[in-house]
Amino acid sequence: MFYNTGDVSEQDMRLGKGTREVHFITSIDQGKTWSKPTNITNQVHFNSSTDQAHRDWRTNATTPGHALQFKNTPYKGRIYVPANHSKGDPIKGFNEYRTYGFYTDDHGKHFKVSPDLKTPSSNEAIGVELSDGRLMLNIREQNGSTKTRLIALSSSAGEKWDTEFFDNELISPVCQSSILLFEGSADTILLYSGPNSKSQRERMTIKGSFDEGKTWSLKKEIYSGTTAYSDLVQVNKNEIEISAAAMPPTYLFNAKSNKCEEIMIEGLPLGGLKDEKFSMLKKSFQKGDVLVMLSDGLPEASNENNEMYDYDRIVDLIKKNHTKEPEGIKAEFFKSLNSWLNGGCLLYTSDAADE
Numbered sequence: 001m002f003y004n005t006g007d008v009s010e011q012d013m014r015l016g017k018g019t020r021e022v023h024f025i026t027s028i029d030q031g032k033t034w035s036k037p038t039n040i041t042n043q044v045h046f047n048s049s050t051d052q053a054h055r056d057w058r059t060n061a062t063t064p065g066h067a068l069q070f071k072n073t074p075y076k077g078r079i080y081v082p083a084n085h086s087k088g089d090p091i092k093g094f095n096e097y098r099t100y101g102f103y104t105d106d107h108g109k110h111f112k113v114s115p116d117l118k119t120p121s122s123n124e125a126i127g128v129e130l131s132d133g134r135l136m137l138n139i140r141e142q143n144g145s146t147k148t149r150l151i152a153l154s155s156s157a158g159e160k161w162d163t164e165f166f167d168n169e170l171i172s173p174v175c176q177s178s179i180l181l182f183e184g185s186a187d188t189i190l191l192y193s194g195p196n197s198k199s200q201r202e203r204m205t206i207k208g209s210f211d212e213g214k215t216w217s218l219k220k221e222i223y224s225g226t227t228a229y230s231d232l233v234q235v236n237k238n239e240i241e242i243s244a245a246a247m248p249p250t251y252l253f254n255a256k257s258n259k260c261e262e263i264m265i266e267g268l269p270l271g272g273l274k275d276e277k278f279s280m281l282k283k284s285f286q287k288g289d290v291l292v293m294l295s296d297g298l299p300e301a302s303n304e305n306n307e308m309y310d311y312d313r314i315v316d317l318i319k320k321n322h323t324k325e326p327e328g329i330k331a332e333f334f335k336s337l338n339s340w341l342n343g344g345c346l347l348y349t350s351d352a353a354d355e
Helices: 010-014 311-321 326-340
Strands: 002-006 020-024 057-062 079-087 097-104 122-129 135-141 148-154 163-171 178-183 188-195 202-209 218-226 239-242 250-254 259-263 281-284 290-294
Touching: 002 057, 010 057, 020 057, 097 135, 122 178, 135 178, 250 311, 259 311, 290 311, 311 326
Parallel strands: 097 122
Antiparallel strands: 002 020, 057 079, 079 097, 079 122, 122 135, 135 148, 148 163, 178 188, 188 202, 202 218, 239 281, 250 259, 250 290
8 A cells, every 4th residue: 555644734745844755654464464664755846855856846646546556467566646746836726746657566675656746736636557558547627727627648567658648538626536447257448537627626427438448338426415536446346345534333224134233443533653553355236235434423413311322323314215225315314413403404515325
């Protein structure tokens, strides 16, 4: 897992007042335990603390989302991490930002960097290996001049860029998005997720392409309200993995048994301790099952009699509404909470539940 550390805000970092670093940790037991961090800043981010300080890189951010590992020769096994950095003093419209990436061919012993993209203000990026082995980056344009996604293609797994262009079918209100090559038994589909609006972070939409991004013939809006970051992952064998960091239980309703399981995973808040370990739990997930994750704002909501909403009501509500679509179940949560608080719940803005 690759991540950044920093000692000041992003704006102060742009002004050259702090230090941003890049690290990675590894796990050989599916996330049950993790190695100590390895600092790779000197190889992949050339700020004032490195031996290439003259390049004056300042901010740095990996992805966000997932990295990728190439499956096709001649680059099979290469781990590639999309990233972005700022260079030099701030420029209006964040035009000192550039998307780039870094990669390793020996599982993290050594790293090299991709060239910066030419497009000013290119920012958060996520990558995918296409069927023919090319690397595609899907990129946020920070200055918002086009309100569309920037695309970069490389036939050398990121060693150089063949082309970069804006995809007019992928509109975006200046936000992160995700991309994934879904490889099924019947079809291979390039999937994209992101807010489908030029003006607001709203209308989370999945788009699908059967020609690897030339056209987007499939479109499905999955949430019409306020929405922002997302990440796509291919789930196989009807199985999910769950983790938690100081959060309330996760609830898994099994349609076959008509039972609702409370899954409690212990763990401190993220960043609480440097070497804190987090558990991963695998669960079977079949058609008709329902997974509900929530914050403590729901069970701890107190009414005018100072009584908490509590967890038993959550289980009962899931059992009564498990046949509904996700938005319908979520609406029932807010309806119930609104009644409990005697009209004190603001629909879809309260810190309550996500389904």
